[in-house]
Amino acid sequence: MRRLLARAALAWVVVTAPSVVSSAAARAATTPPATADQPAAPSSLQRLQTLLGVPPSGLLDRRTVRAVRAFQSAHGLEADGIPGPLTWAALDAEYAGSPGDRVFRHGDRGHVISSLQWSLGLPATGRYGVATRSAVRRFQRSHGLVVDGEAGPRTQQALVDEGILPEGSFGHPRRRRPAADSTAGHSAPADTATADLGRRAATLSLQFLGRPYVWGGEDPSGFDCSGLVQYVYGRLGVSLPRVARDQYHAGLHVPFSQLEPGDLVFFEHLGHVGIYLGRGRFVHAPHTGTVVQIAELDGWYVAHYVGAVRVRTSASGG
Numbered sequence: 075m076r077r078l079l080a081r082a083a084l085a086w087v088v089v090t091a092p093s094v095v096s097s098a099a100a101r102a103a104t105t106p107p108a109t110a111d112q113p114a115a116p117s118s119l120q121r122l123q124t125l126l127g128v129p130p131s132g133l134l135d136r137r138t139v140r141a142v143r144a145f146q147s148a149h150g151l152e153a154d155g156i157p158g159p160l161t162w163a164a165l166d167a168e169y170a171g172s173p174g175d176r177v178f179r180h181g182d183r184g185h186v187i188s189s190l191q192w193s194l195g196l197p198a199t200g201r202y203g204v205a206t207r208s209a210v211r212r213f214q215r216s217h218g219l220v221v222d223g224e225a226g227p228r229t230q231q232a233l234v235d236e237g238i239l240p241e242g243s244f245g246h247p248r249r250r251r252p253a254a255d256s257t258a259g260h261s262a263p264a265d266t267a268t269a270d271l272g273r274r275a276a277t278l279s280l281q282f283l284g285r286p287y288v289w290g291g292e293d294p295s296g297f298d299c300s301g302l303v304q305y306v307y308g309r310l311g312v313s314l315p316r317v318a319r320d321q322y323h324a325g326l327h328v329p330f331s332q333l334e335p336g337d338l339v340f341f342e343h344l345g346h347v348g349i350y351l352g353r354g355r356f357v358h359a360p361h362t363g364t365v366v367q368i369a370e371l372d373g374w375y376v377a378h379y380v381g382a383v384r385v386r387t388s389a390s391g392g
Contacts, residue, residue: 210225
């Protein structure tokens, strides 16, 4: 550690006082222009540390080097821990963003904020407050992103790429992950339109997080479990039966191992239903006294799991 700090201090002297260290200045004068990442000027270290969520000590310490390497790795740069021109260009570009970028920040409200909060392990209040900003900063810091507490495109994409949220959760098309190997087992037949319908249903269902459970409810003022399912698919032009037992017969049955976003998952003798999101999570309206929320497909839900149905574009209600 002492050796590393000593080297950093010496680099500062070379950059800021070349007339004092004449031999170092002479070497610098004969060095050709850099074409790859080169060390940053010491006056930039505190800004670098601020962008990466590291305490701005002004020292190129191990924590800063680790943060730089994580950022470089996440952005396809050589992960050498040296904050040179290429690294700075990526930092500045991410921080500045692009015209038309949709960025969510402190003070924003809405269903997208609820989805973001859930993905970060927070109560889905729909209000981007201090707790949400802190959670976003923690996520950014752990994923090699600019740590500004704002959920911009890079942060949104990281949440989608990890499967924490479905594609399209932030209101615009996302890059799709490669499809699973079709040679692994026998998958349930599904055309492109059906798969797209399921993704859209999963994404749309997130808009209703936090809406109250109302027995017999079938609109945003309040939902029961099957009312939520019917409403979501109805918004997408697909008519489904009103009750869970009938919804179980409104599509193609798929095995647990082949669940896809948008599939309907059924529990407790067909008395309960939800909409699958992917990665073992689903949206549902549980019972009186609760709200529409996301649950993990484990514990009680696995013990009382009945089966799943993939809704097709040709489905019709009864």
